[in-house]
Amino acid sequence: VQLVESGGGSVQSGGSLRLSCAASGDFVGIYAMGWHRQAPGKQRELVAAISTSGTTKYADSVKGRFTISRVNAENMVYLEMNSLKSEDTAVYYCNAGPEYAMDYWGKGTLVTVSS
Numbered sequence: 001v002q003l004v005e006s007g008g009g010s011v012q013s014g015g016s017l018r019l020s021c022a023a024s025g026d027f028v029g030i031y032a033m034g035w036h037r038q039a040p041g042k043q044r045e046l047v048a049a050i051s052t053s054g055t056t057k058y059a060d061s062v063k064g065r066f067t068i069s070r071v072n073a074e075n076m077v078y079l080e081m082n083s084l085k086s087e088d089t090a091v092y093y094c095n096a097g098p099e100y101a102m103d104y105w106g107k108g109t110l111v112t113v114s115s
Contacts, residue, residue: 001025001104003094008109011084017111019079021094025104032099033070033077037090037111047092048079051099061087084113 007019019035034049048058048068056068067080077094091108 001028001031001096003096003104003106005092005094005106005109008092008111010112010114013084013086013113013115015084015113016080016082017084019081019092019094019109019111021077021079021106023075023077023094023096028075028096029072031096031104032102033094033096034102035068035077035079035092035094037088037092038108039087039090042090044093049102050077081111084111086113086115089113 002024004022011017030052032049032051035047036044037047038044046059047062048066050056050068050070065083070077089112091110093108094106095102096104
């Protein structure tokens with residue numbers, strides 16, 4: 001399984017970005033997918049995840065601002081990020097796998113939010 005993220009960049013506080021993750025490989029269509037992030041000096045944390053049926057979950061810190069979605073036919077997952085804050089600055093990683101072991105990871109894309 002290969003995951004390739006895109007869409008990161010620099011934005012001012014209050015702005016928006018849309019991250020994309022292209023997945024390829026066996027069984028991708030039946031995997032849960034998600035986004036994690038890791039800020040400098042901090043542990044990697046879950047941002048959002050989505051099951052094959054579309055059930056979503058979010059970190060409390062992004063609820064109401066971020067939206068995760070997927071297009072199964074295209075093996076794509078997206079993260080729409082609105083009302084960005086400086087504390088959202090991090091490397092964002094796409095991951096995928098069975099819901100009990102989402103062990104496939106992309107290389108990440110950097111999001112920088114300036115105040």
